[in-house]
Amino acid sequence: MDQKITVIRVSPAEVLDLQHIGKATFTETFAWCNTEENLHNYLASNFNTDKLLAQINNPDSEFYFAVSGAEILGYLKVNLAGAQTELQDAISLEIERIYVLNAFQGKKVGQILFDKALQIAKTYGKEYLWLGVWEENTKAIAFYEKNGFVVFDTHEFKLGDEVQTDYLMKKQIY
Ligand SMILES: CC(C)(COP(=O)(O)OP(=O)(O)OC[C@H]1O[C@@H](n2cnc3c(N)ncnc32)[C@H](O)[C@@H]1OP(=O)(O)O)[C@@H](O)C(=O)NCCC(=O)NCCS
DSSP states (O other), X not given: OOSOEEEEEOOGGGHHHHHHHHHHHHHHHHGGGSOHHHHHHHHHHHSOHHHHHHHHHOTTEEEEEEEETTEEEEEEEEEEGGGSSSOXXXXXXXXXXXXXXXXXTTSSHHHHHHHHHHHHHHHTTOSEEEEEEETTXXXXXXXXXXXXXXXXXXXXXXXXXXXEEEEXXXXXXX
């Protein structure tokens, strides 16, 4: 990672790059705590190109890559309005995915992606950011707390036949 990190909006033409980083980062993060079958099924149903293309083309969802030169280091997915997976509040922005490849963690890539999400929320005049995070993902929770998020609720998340608890966290902007 010799060059400066920049953030670029993902276009439909980049769907295969998005699929690649999406699967790679999800696997790095969650393979250790899920069965191979559950993980495989989750990746197949959530990271297939049809679904990703529909999401890229949804006017209420935006994907961004963090890049250094030609290398993709991580990505961000934010949702607005009806594209939010819960709440669907007109004054909120959801960070649905913020993932950095293991090899590039701890180098401010996550911070740069988070700052982008905050900037988007402000640009659209949103009043708060929110997200769901697995209660045992202590690394991500620490990162969110450092960035001013607090837990306000919990919900259940199903990964195959495993039911997991997510914290819902929010950060007030105004
Ligand atoms: C969570 C994640 C996005 C953070 O990205 P990152 O690039 O590693 O974090 P950064 O280097 O930008 O760190 C930014 C700040 O958060 C802090 N931070 C990052 N990880 C932390 C941790 N494990 N504990 C405490 N603070 C942490 C850093 O110390 C840094 O603060 P500083 O500027 O005071 O040093 C990244 O670890 C990741 O992709 N994890 C796997 C995927 C995942 O769990 N995503 C969230 C799913 S809900």
